[in-house]
Amino acid sequence: MQQKNEALSKVLRGQPVIPVVQIANLAHAVPMAKALVAGGLPAIEITLRTNDALDAIRLVASEVEGAIVGAGTVLNPKQFKEAEAAGSQFIVSPGTTVELLNEAKDHMVPYLPGATTPSEIMSMVEEGYSILKFFPAEQSGGISFLKSLSSPISGVAFCPTGGITPQSAPDYLSLPNVLCVGGSWITPNDLMDAEDWDGIERLAREAHGLATV
């Protein structure tokens, strides 16, 4: 587990924001990922919420130099296997199930499981996880909840996701138990539909700059 935690830490620690992307049009996958990499956000989570998601992961993994593509919204072992086979370099789920934890044990690919309550977080720590997704972050108590967790449950780093904005991200990132945040604002539907890759690169660059705030 330590090796996997370290591999995940290496992926997530490199950037303050992990873009959470929905691919509605497969032709958008490669230019979108190139724009994110150019903007300084190489780790990209493509959610398995659209039909083209696995093909998008495959394309980005094989065609976009420097990209570290991961799969999001992985809900069951079948999706876990498919996501890894498509070339995902990390796997993310909004919550966690026993089936997913068992599946993750059979793979070397790092897994970022979701947890929101102290009991869920403690269970994940028992399983050996030291990095967790905190989802849905804003709705689950946000910054004050994460602050309250930091002394009773130390040694766990979170990637809060859900409802985070460029305005709230710096406050999350200033918490000692936050490694990075996830967000969909870097690839908004209007810019994706307009194929405005320069606009997406600009948003990525701004998000990358949040590290220094």
Ligand SMILES: O=C(O)C(=O)C[C@H](O)[C@H](O)COP(=O)(O)O
């Ligand atoms: O699908 C998943 O696995 C999720 O975790 C959901 C996404 O992370 C959020 O939908 C992103 O949240 P927003 O930035 O508020 O749009």
